[in-house]
Amino acid sequence: MNTWPKGIRKAINQSKHKVWNDNNYPGTRQFCSICNNPTERCEEDSIYLNEDSEPICENCFIKYKNKSFKKEIVQ
Numbered sequence: 001m002n003t004w005p006k007g008i009r010k011a012i013n014q015s016k017h018k019v020w021n022d023n024n025y026p027g028t029r030q031f032c033s034i035c036n037n038p039t040e041r042c043e044e045d046s047i048y049l050n051e052d053s054e055p056i057c058e059n060c061f062i063k064y065k066n067k068s069f070k071k072e073i074v075q
Contacts, residue, residue: 032057 005012005020012020021029030039030046033054041047046055049064056064 030055032060034060 004010030041030043031037032039034056037057037059039046039055039057041055041057047058047061048055049061
């Protein structure tokens with residue numbers, strides 16, 4: 001689980017954000033719960049399969065929508 005600087009959730013500028021991420025791996029990066037690749041998204045624009053799921057990346061979401069994803073999970 002990612003944490004916020006000093007446990008306080010707040011907006012920070014890009015230079016501070018980069019420093020935080022560099023020093024606190026994975027920093028504020030969000031990883032896909034299926035393929036473990038970065039989602040390239042943040043909490044505000046995350047993609048989920050349903051209300052109870054963890055965030056996923058756009059590629060996994062596209063696979064899911066195309067139904068090829070379900071075949072990969074079963075195998």
